[in-house]
Amino acid sequence: MIEQQNTHHRFENKNTTSRFLAACRRRPVDTTPVWFMRQAGRYMPEYRALRERYGLLEMMRTPELAAQVTLLPTRLGVDALILFADILLPLEALGLGLRFVPGQGPVLERPLRSPADLDRLHPVEVEESLGYVLETLRLVRRELNGSIPLIGFAGAPFTLASYAIEGGSSRHYLHTKHLMYSHPAAWDTLMTQLADITIAYLRAQVHAGAQAIQLFDSWVGALSPQDYRRYALPYTRRIFEGLADLDVPRIHFATGTAGMLPLLREAGGDVIGVDWRVDLDRAWTQIGYDRAIQGNLDPVALLAPRDVLAHHVHRILALAGGRPGHIFNLGHGVLPQTPVENVQYVVELVHAYRPVRTEPPGQKTPHLPLARTDANPRKEATEP
Numbered sequence: 524m525i526e527q528q529n530t531h532h533r534f535e536n537k538n539t540t541s542r543f544l545a546a547c548r549r550r551p552v553d554t555t556p557v558w559f560m561r562q563a564g565r566y567m568p569e570y571r572a573l574r575e576r577y578g579l580l581e582m583m584r585t586p587e588l589a590a591q592v593t594l595l596p597t598r599l600g601v602d603a604l605i606l607f608a609d610i611l612l613p614l615e616a617l618g619l620g621l622r623f624v625p626g627q628g629p630v631l632e633r634p635l636r637s638p639a640d641l642d643r644l645h646p647v648e649v650e651e652s653l654g655y656v657l658e659t660l661r662l663v664r665r666e667l668n669g670s671i672p673l674i675g676f677a678g679a680p681f682t683l684a685s686y687a688i689e690g691g692s693s694r695h696y697l698h699t700k701h702l703m704y705s706h707p708a709a710w711d712t713l714m715t716q717l718a719d720i721t722i723a724y725l726r727a728q729v730h731a732g733a734q735a736i737q738l739f740d741s742w743v744g745a746l747s748p749q750d751y752r753r754y755a756l757p758y759t760r761r762i763f764e765g766l767a768d769l770d771v772p773r774i775h776f777a778t779g780t781a782g783m784l785p786l787l788r789e790a791g792g793d794v795i796g797v798d799w800r801v802d803l804d805r806a807w808t809q810i811g812y813d814r815a816i817q818g819n820l821d822p823v824a825l826l827a828p829r830d831v832l833a834h835h836v837h838r839i840l841a842l843a844g845g846r847p848g849h850i851f852n853l854g855h856g857v858l859p860q861t862p863v864e865n866v867q868y869v870v871e872l873v874h875a876y877r878p879v880r881t882e883p884p885g886q887k888t889p890h891l892p893l894a895r896t897d898a899n900p901r902k903e904a905t906e907p
Contacts (some may be wrong), residue, residue: 534689541672543602547735547772547794549815549848555707555840556602557873558674559866560776561856563595563607564903567863572596579623583608590662593673599863600870601673603735607730610678610739613720616652616689618645627691634690636698638709647720649727657731664732675733677725679762679777680717680742681755686742687713696745703754722765729769737774738762738794740790741855744779751783756790763791774817778855784809798854799824804842815848823854825861825869832865836872845878 543556545882558643564570573582582588591633592607597829611629615621620632635641663673678686688699701709704750725736775792788795788810795814797806799821807816825836836851843849851873857866 525884539817541734542693543600543672543850544734544772546848547848549813549817551847554874555843555849555851555876556708557851557870557879558601558603558605558827559596559853559857560605562599562601562605563592564857564867566857566861566866567595579609580621586655586658589655589659590666593659593663594666597671599867600874603604603674604900605674605737605798606656606660606676606733608659608676610676610682610741611686612653612656613677613717613724616645616647617687617720618643619687629691630907631686631688632691635687635713636702638702638706641709641713641716644716647723649723653724653727657727660728660733661733672734673714673732674735674737674774674779675728675731676737676739677721677728678741679738679755679766680714680721681746683717683741684710684713685745687717693742696742699744703750712717714754715761718765719861720756721762725762725766726769729766729771732769735767735774737776740775740777740780743777744903748783748786749863751780753784757787759790772815774906776817780807788814792799794848794850796852800854802842803839804844805847807843808844812846812848815850816843817850817852819852820860820869822855822858825853825857825865829868831864833872834858836869837876840873840876840878844847858906 526588531534542554543558545552546556565574573588573592577585577588582592587608593604596604611621614631618633622630624630624631644724660673660675667673685693685696685699688702689696693699720805728736738759740759743751746755759775763775766773771789771792774791774794774796775787776796777787778798779800781798782786784795784801786800793815793835794817795810796801796817797819799819803816803819806819810816818839820839821834824832827835
């Protein structure tokens with residue numbers, strides 16, 4: 524087990540040799556970088572062995588164990604590691620009573636169902652309430668010693684609010700949308716509070732060693748574009764603006780959002796992650812080539828025969844066109860049934876691929892610093 528040290532050393536977050544960090548900044552790389560959401564999880568035998576001995580929350584709250592899990596995918600040859608934690612940990616700090624139920628997933632024991640319920644939310648001091656997450660980051664950074672970049676993450680306000688209101692997973696988000704539509708002032712209060720906690724949490728993660736951050740909006744695809752603009756976008760943008768001075772790549776990932784990719788760009792992020800429900804070239808055109816893009820293999824393709832899997836991987840790489848700024852990933856997390864050797868095979872395919880560079884007529888991709896939050900989703904997008 525990794526040994527914990529009593530130090531709050533602030534790490535240097537620059538890494539001049541990382542192809543992942545270079546791609547986030549749309550700089551040329553020797554080959555496309557690749558990592559996977561949920562790359563440290565139930566599909567790995569080492570992870571399953573730990574879960575036989577420890578509960579999920581226990582693992583997350585124990586920095587030595589969480590660091591050990593975070594480091595597991597290094598043997599796959601991925602170009603970045605992502606912190607082992609859960610987007611719902613801040614909701615536990617708020618006093619909502621988080622637990623994970625086998626066969627059901629996360630459950631919030633004290634959901635928010637009315638404006639009055641917001642009064643019982645606890646104040647959150649990140650170092651005190653979520654310090655174990657920060658210590659995990661420090662342990663991993665020390666262990667990696669600069670070899671692989673480390674990604675921190677958090678949940679976006681809409682997804683966090685949905686869990687907090689529904690009390691767990693949902694198909695129709697009835698309670699969430701009822702509060703959203705019927706009590707707009709309470710909704711604004713909750714979303715602003717969640718955004719500000721997330722800003723503090725992600726800033727603390729960067730100071731603890733995260734070299735990039737990803738904001739997960741896993742449930743926001745339940746909204747129409749009109750509702751996303753009104754009820755979610757301002758609070759997500761508030762987060763990205765609150766992190767702009769940190770000079771680390773900010774990745775914005777959401778699922779089920781093929782119909783509102785320009786709005787995701789408007790909300791913010793240097794890198795926009797897309798799921799498999801949209802072709803990568805079409806998504807990048809909508810987002811704009813002055814943003815990097817991450818994605819977008821269907822996680823189920825990892826269970827396909829090797830020739831089928833290779834076809835899907837090569838197609839996505841071809842759609843990227845050799846343009847700087849593509850990070851290969853899944854359209855969501857690795858599934859528990861996935862063979863480990865298939866994940867490693869994808870890493871090998873991606874690293875071996877040599878693209879033919881294609882540019883739209885008259886388009887030259889600039890290699891610029893990290894993007895600012897832009898209120899106009901088409902302002903700098905040069906592709907018609």
